[in-house]
Amino acid sequence: MGAVIAPSILSADFSRLGAEIKDAEAGGAALIHVDVMDGHFVPNLTIGPAVTKAVRRVTQLPVDCHLMIEDPDRYVQAFAEAGADMISVHVEVARHLERTVAAIKEAGAKAGVVLNPATPLDTLVEILPSADFVLLMSVNPGFGGQTLIPSVLDKAVRLREWIDRLGLATRIEIDGGVTLENVERVAATGVDVIVAGSAVFGKGDARGATSALVRKLAALAEQERRA
Numbered sequence: 001m002g003a004v005i006a007p008s009i010l011s012a013d014f015s016r017l018g019a020e021i022k023d024a025e026a027g028g029a030a031l032i033h034v035d036v037m038d039g040h041f042v043p044n045l046t047i048g049p050a051v052t053k054a055v056r057r058v059t060q061l062p063v064d065c066h067l068m069i070e071d072p073d074r075y076v077q078a079f080a081e082a083g084a085d086m087i088s089v090h091v092e093v094a095r096h097l098e099r100t101v102a103a104i105k106e107a108g109a110k111a112g113v114v115l116n117p118a119t120p121l122d123t124l125v126e127i128l129p130s131a132d133f134v135l136l137m138s139v140n141p142g143f144g145g146q147t148l149i150p151s152v153l154d155k156a157v158r159l160r161e162w163i164d165r166l167g168l169a170t171r172i173e174i175d176g177g178v179t180l181e182n183v184e185r186v187a188a189t190g191v192d193v194i195v196a197g198s199a200v201f202g203k204g205d206a207r208g209a210t211s212a213l214v215r216k217l218a219a220l221a222e223q224e225r226r227a
Contacts, residue, residue, distance in 0.1 A: 002221030003187040004030035005213050006064055007206070008175070008197035009055065010046065011144045017051075018058040020206050027210025031064045033175070033195045034084070035144075038069035041093055042142035049075070049082035056083025064193075066114065066175070068141050069093070073100055080107035088112030088135045088173075091123045101130050112173065116140065117149045121159055131170055133193070134159060138186075139176030144197045148177025153189050160190030183213050184220050 104111035175195035
């Protein structure tokens with residue numbers, strides 16, 4: 001199975017959020033990605049558990065909450081109760097990462113750890129066996145619509161090799177700067193989930209944009225199957 005698309009609602013029209021999510025779902029989205037920013041860890045302020053709860057009400061897809069916040073431990077339970085199926089926290093801020101990952105799992109969600117572009121893979125040595133997924137940021141977090149940092153693709157390849165060598169089931173997610181033009185290159189690194197924000201919701205046709213991304217990934221998976 002190849003990579004799947006997770007539209008990020010950060011770029012959606014919040015005046016019609018439910019319809020935007022439904023359109024992305026109809027286009028073949030596999031997850032709905034929710035970017036949570038606190039204005040401290042990143043220079044932007046976005047949504048909280050209330051919007052996550054609203055997202056949960058309008059979709060049956062897994063809800064993937066990426067916590068870009070300085071004190072994730074305070075809010076893990078609230079996001080889980082709001083309906084998050086997946087919750088990820090940054091290694092740069094989680095002082096007791098093992099405990100945070102355990103708390104996410106105890107709350108009933110899949111636990112992910114996130115690395116900013118300049119954060120080395122070595123920071124995952126001790127936590128990787130405990131993480132359900134790793135989210136690699138391919139832009140510096142805080143804003144949508146940025147350009148993908150190419151070096152992160154090599155990072156994804158190395159992480160894929162590491163996970164496979166250890167025989168782990170840990171999934172890889174990548175987020176930032178994904179476009180219709182580069183999505184195949186991103187998928188070729190071996191990641192499992194590709195987050196797309198402005199490439200889905202910035203086009204005025206979330207269903208069509210999602211479908212175009214999904215078709216590209218399906219064609220790439222078919223090429224790899226035949227190779």
